[in-house]
Amino acid sequence: MKLLGFELTKLLYKRMLWVILLGCLLGNAAFFYFEQVKSHSFIIQQRDQFKTLAQQYIKMPAEAVSPDLEHRINQLQQRMDQGYAASLEQPEMMEQLQQLSTELQLYLLLQEQYTHIADHTVFLEQLASKADDMLSVSIFQKQDSFSYRNIIATAQAFERQGTLTLQPGINEQVESFFKHRLQDYIILFFMLVFGFFIFHQERENKMDLLIRSTKHGRRQTILSKLMVYFVAISFVFFFVFGSSFAMTSYLYGMDFIERSIQSVPGLSRGQYVLSIAQFFIIFILLKWLAFLMLAALSALLFVAIRHLGQLLLIAASIIAIQYASYIFIHPYSPAGALKFVNLFYVLQTDQLLTYYRNLNLFGYPVPLLQTNLVFLLLAIIISVAASVWIYCKKLSETSANVTWLAVFDKLKSKLLRPTSSYSLFVHEWYKNMISNKGIVFIICALFFGYIGLQQEPIALDHIERTYLEYMGKFSGPLTEQRIEQIEQEKERLQGISNEIQHLEQALLEKKIELSGYSSQMTLLMPQANASSGFYKLYDQMRSLLMLQQSTGQQQTLMSATAGQYLFAHPFRVSLTAIIYMTLLMLSLSTIITSDYRSGMHLLQCSSRFGQTKLLRSKRAVSYIIICFLYIIVFLPPFLNVLNYYPHFYWNAPIQSIPLFEHYTWTVKVWQWSLLVVLLQLAASFVISEVIFMLSYLMKKQVLVLGCCIVLFLFPLITGAFYPHLFASYPVNRLLMLQLYNADPNGLLVQLALFIIIGLICAFASRLLLRPYTNWRRGASLGANDSSSF
Structure with missing residues (x-):
């Protein structure tokens, strides 16, 4: 019980943590309120x-x-x-x-x-x-x-x-509750923070070996940690979901909760006969069990993996695999069970109760709810047992030289030995690429970049296919000859449409036999079906012609599909920005915090170049890492356009792309693309300065990552699902390419303000080193006094 109380006290005395929790509760309730008022x-x-x-x-x-x-x-x-x-x-x-x-x-x-x-x-x-x-x-x-x-x-x-007797009622009281996703993100955030304070902080302070060497330092300690971790997650879960439920009751009331869930359209395809009140209770309990399972898996990762960056990388890999299984596996494929027995499917708990499907288990149909319940319970039991076993049996660092990991470290130190150069830049580069595992994030970026490359031409529907076929005939500068050719094609298609109408009329008046009608329609219909793609091209041509007449600048008829993919494809742009920001945060958050973790920061700051040249070297390393990550992650879309999107002219005016037809700048497509690259790199450099300031201020990687998630990653993830919420946020606007609806001059003003913020953060980083400057001066004065004495 004393160990349990001690572990609980560690969390209770984190006052800032509970202030953040209170802010999250109020923010969740406010977001839920405004979202519902806007929608319903x-x-x-x-x-x-x-x-x-x-x-x-x-x-x-x-x-x-x-x-x-x-x-x-x-x-x-x-x-x-x-x-x-x-x-x-x-x-x-x-x-x-x-x-x-x-x-x-x-x-x-x-x-x-x-x-x-x-x-x-x-x-x-x-x-x-x-x-x-x-x-x-x-x-x-x-x-x-x-x-x-x-x-x-x-x-x-x-x-x-x-x-059943179905009845009408206020359906939004149910649908709004289980569709609200912000509460899930809040719990996941606190799951990471609690895991750091309970499992990782002692290891970071070099206290874990001492604790595990005491009488009750192994099994009793890890059981106490796991119990406190589960209790803390449960506490946050019920408070966060309680705030959402309270807002649901306030906005919609709790009338009609005795009616069946089949009365609600979004829940009517479920097999279970439940009242809405029962659905609320079972939904919350299943959701709680799902988060307990995630907490057990998180605890296992915290116990098994010592380095925080590696832990986050492995967790991100598991999430990516689970998400790919959830999205890309067809429900009726042989691997369909991986789609439904899945972390993402379990977290969407409403589908377990409202989506009917049986899995094939040795020829017997097993409902999804029962299957996932067994999956959740087994995952919790196995994860807890594995965490206890690893914590109790894991070898200490002093005896780790007999393990494969020590052999790997020795081999790595020989093969990747630093050069004989005394350059601070080379030292920082080696430290961040090798010691801090930065090379792992570069490899991950290469993996995601390779996935982003298209291996075959895009699949198009009939309209897009005929549109690109016509674009192959008529694309290019909008000259009078090209306009005349397009008008002639329009007249030809109108003639075909009139001819089809005459044939149908003749068939009705029995002026033509059915066989003759069929043979002529067989010839005319393929050409008539192509008219949908042509009229899309024709409308684009008319818009460009009006723009050309108003501006006096010759426009180019080019593929709008390529422009849409490159600058405004919602899924690709959002996913690329989230991946890039995640790798950027993980790579840059260790540059300074690793010095605090190893206790080298005082020695560095007391040295000759510890506050000037060393800081510039760290900044140069961060900028190079940013450039590497940016090129690897953001280059594939441009390569895909070059290889698989025909009729796209880089030398055409930017207004030739329908997305940018309202722009007043006279720039080419390649110039605009270069400007976008420079804007995104500038934003990335500013973000690096913010990360540096947070690193000097907070000194711990997990706290820096937590702030970065709130400032950068959370707006990107939220913007991917709710684009209107962070539409004007500079990070979203620049990294998610939300530039086609932005005023260019206003965009430059935002960028200027963003750069000013970066300069302020750089100046603040320098000021945060002042205490060490004063410490050096004091030590020097003390030395002079003692010598004179």
């Missing part, structure tokens, strides 16, 4: 009126609901038409018209819910009919096969829903 303001404002209206129809006989709703809606629409005509002459009737509009929207919303209730009944009937039809086919009649058992299990699972 009508139902929030009219909650009581909708509740009264719904209860009236719940008491009515089921067969009378639909006719009554139709009558009321028609009546309100007629009154609104009359009221609108009268309001033109009597403006004071606008308020009454607004009331009629509100009432009509309430009735339409209620009608939509009753339509869903009717559709669910049809769905159940079709499901039973489909099961009977499938069992009548010979290939599904083998009783010891998975297909037969799955059909029977599916019919039985939904058979219980036939007796």
Whole structure:
């Protein structure tokens, strides 16, 4: 119990940690509130009126609901038409018209819910009919096969829903709660912070060997750490989810929670017969179990891996593999189980309750919920057992020379021996690339860069394919000859369309035989189908022609697909920015904090060049690392455009790309691309200065990474899902290429402010070294006094 109290006290005395937790709780509640008010303001404002209206129809006989709703809606629409005509002459009737509009929207919303209730009944009937039809086919009649058992299990699972009475209500009270993702990120952040303070801080302070050499320093200690870790995560979990639940209750109320979840469209395809109240309880418990499993895996990584950078890298690799399995594996592939028994699928807990699917386990259908419950429990048990075993049995550093890791370190020291140069730059480069494992992040960047390279031409739909085919004929500078050719092609396609209409009319009037009609349509339809791609090109040409006439600058007709991919592809741009920022944070956060960790900072600062030339060397190393990472991560999209996106002219005006047609700058595409590269590199250099300042201020890598996650990575991740939230944030605008809708002059102002922030951080980094300067002066004065004495 004393060990348990001691581990708990370590967290309780981190006052700043609890201040951050309070801020996260308030921020989560505020974000949830504003998100819901923006998305569902009508139902929030009219909650009581909708509740009264719904209860009236719940008491009515089921067969009378639909006719009554139709009558009321028609009546309100007629009154609104009359009221609108009268309001033109009597403006004071606008308020009454607004009331009629509100009432009509309430009735339409209620009608939509009753339509869903009717559709669910049809769905159940079709499901039973489909099961009977499938069992009548010979290939599904083998009783010891998975297909037969799955059909029977599916019919039985939904058979219980036939007796349900679905009711209308405020569906947003459920959907808004389980779709809110910010609370997940908050818990993951505290999971990392708690893991550092409980497992890694003692190791960083060189206290772990001393603790493990005491009487209760192994099994009892690690069990106490794990228990406190789980309790702390659970505490944060229930507080964060409690704040979201409190806001849900405040905005939508807790009425209608006794109705079945099948009444809610987003939850209606689940097999489990639950009330909304039961769904809330089970959802929270499953989510809690999922985060306990993540906490157990995190504890295992903290115990097994000593270096924090390696830990984060391995964790990122596991997440990347799990995410790739979740996204890219087809549900019906042989490896489909990896898609559903997955960290990302488990964290989206609502799908376990609302998405029906059975996994094939030795020919027997097993529901996803049961499978993932077993997965969660086994993962927790195995991770806890492995953490205890590793902590108790792990060899100390003094005897580690017999392990393979020591052999690797000796081999590395011989093969990667530093040169005989005394250059501070060479020393810093070696220290960060080899000792701090910076080369690992470069290798990861090469891996992600290789993945970003396209290995084959892009798959296009029919419109894009015909658009690029026409672009191959007409792309180039917008001359009068090219415009005339495009107009002639338009007239030809219009002639084909008219000819098809004449053929259809002739067939209706029996002026042509069906065989002749079919043969001529076979010739005309492929050309007519190509018109959709042509008219996309034609609209682009017209816009460029208007721009050319207004500016007097000749434009170029070029592929809009390539410009969209290079500068505004949402998934690629967001993923590239997140990967780059993650590698940048991990690489730069060790440059200064490693000196504090090894205790060398005082010696460095007391040396001749410790505060001038050494700092410049560190800065030069960071800039080179930034350039390496940037080239590796951001170069593949440009190579893909060169290899697989035809009809893209680098020497054309930037306005030739439809995204930038409103720009007033007269620059070429290659000049704009170079400007984007310089802007992003400048932003990266500023970010490096911020990381340096945080490193001198906080001295610990985990705290620096935590601040960087909040300042840089969190806005990027949030911006990938909610682009409007951080649209004006300089990091998002520059790294996620949100430049096509930006004012160029305003963009330069933002960049200038960003650079000023970087200069301030660089100056602050220099000021944070002043105490060591004073310390040196004091030591020097003391030495002079003692000698004189």
